[in-house]
Amino acid sequence: MDFDLTREQRRRGEELDAAVRERLGDSRPSTSDEQVTRERWRVAAELGLTGLCLPAGLGGQGLGALDTALCLETFGRACPDTGLVFGVAAHLLACAVAIRDFATPELAARLLPGLADGSLVAANAITEDEAGSDVASLTAKAVPDGDGYLLTGEKSFASNAPIADLFVTYAVTEPAAGFLGTSGFVVGRDLPGVHIGPPMAKMGLHGCPAGRLTMSGTPVPATHLLGEPGQGGAIFQHSMGWERACLFAIYLGLMAEQLDRCVRHARSRRQFGRRIGEYQAVAHSISAMRLRLESARLLLYRACRHMDQGRADVTEISLAKVAVSEAAVANGLAAMQVFGGSGYLTETGIEAQLRDALPSRVFSGTNEIHLSIVARGTGL
Structure with missing residues (x-):
């Protein structure tokens, strides 16, 4: 198995990361504001994020599940407004995919261009x-x-x-x-x-x-x-397959950015005359954060890859969903501990990452539901 990204995937990710940081990486809202949300949606659409897996002939990029997930991971890493990232992903995967695959050709031709360019929000x-x-x-x-x-x-x-x-x-x-x-x-x-x-x-x-x-x-x-x-029922499960496999990539991005911040903080923050990263308790906590992130990433990439190959596996998708969401919450708690009192301040954004991670264990089917799916897939 080849675990490396292609040159095209790396190029796309680097360009998207730079564009998102330049145009959306400045702030995150503290409350829902419709005017601000619509403006940020417009920017996300201009970057092609609202039409990643929609047909190229109807305004989308025509990407498969893995490449869609990779773009959403980059979006989640570069944009501090995880709510915006989640909203765009839900629009694309839970709604546009259902229209792409099940609407009449006439309805799809009428709606998909607007869904792809963000002029229609679903x-x-x-x-x-x-x-x-x-x-x-x-x-x-x-x-x-x-x-x-x-x-x-x-x-x-x-x-x-x-x-x-x-x-x-x-x-x-x-x-x-x-x-x-x-x-x-x-x-x-x-x-x-x-x-x-x-x-x-x-x-x-x-x-x-x-x-x-x-x-x-x-x-x-x-x-x-x-x-x-x-x-x-079948249409909903189909769209949820895309959502559960691809949307949770946004939390891979969040965790990657979070991990980098923890490493930088542990290198610079000093207590008792030493950098806190030199203390085993802190170093091991950050190592565990990386372990959870990389394990979850591999499960999600596998689920997406198999979707692209036409052999989607609901057990694999559920495993990935649970792994990513549990890792996002655990890493959010660990990051709070690494940052200590400053992590509790809204200005650092660490507490917000934890709040944004918590619902991932509930939406797209609770983790308890997914563990039952895994149990059935295991033969129980």
Whole structure:
């Protein structure tokens, strides 16, 4: 096996790193601000990040899963606004991928250029108050009505919702069919009966506003159905495969930047007449940070590589998701300890990295759910 990146992958990463640091590496928001978020989205789009894996003929870069992950890793490393990075990745992987692979050719041709250039922002709306991990228990309904459907229901925790132009959402079309009774739809923000709630107050990821989507008899044309009726569950799992494999690369980037900062701090900070990096307790903690980062990176790269080869493995994807998210939280805690009291100050950004890492254990399926997937894949 060859673990080296190609010359093209290295060149792309170096150029993207420099561009992101120059244009987005100056600050991170302390709260959600729609105007600031939209402006930073515009910059990310100009750098090609909103269309990484979308068809080149429709404005994207046409990258595969591994190259998409590599770009998102660079984005996560160079941009201190992890919320923005997360929002762009969610737009691309949970929404645009579903439209790319399951929308009618006409709808895809109409929407993908805007999704690729960032003029359209997408939000994935599947989670409900009583259907988080248990997505088979959705209560949103889609009732046939003439040449389309009427959608009714309320979604929560929809990332990008307050600024979204369209939603990829899921509703029950055949209640008695279980998994095969859910369908996917593209719902425009301006359709009748659509209401978007205000940004939710969150612990972190402030650059990605999240909100609720309410649909009250919203008319959605049949041309906005994704795939076939009843295919929603499979479409969601497909897009989640891309999200779980590629989105978590942003945390590889965050951890890489965090590790570099800890090393620099341990070299410069002195206590009791010595650099703190000379103390075994600190040195071993930083070594463990590197171990967690590099182990998680290899698992994620493998999952993405196998996706590109047409042999995606849900167990491998779950292993990567759990490894990266657990490492991000553990490394965030370790970084706080290395920096000591200064790590608790907002001006250093160390505490923010920890806050941004914590939800990674919950979104895209809780780690408990993924460990159950791994258990089944192990033969239990």
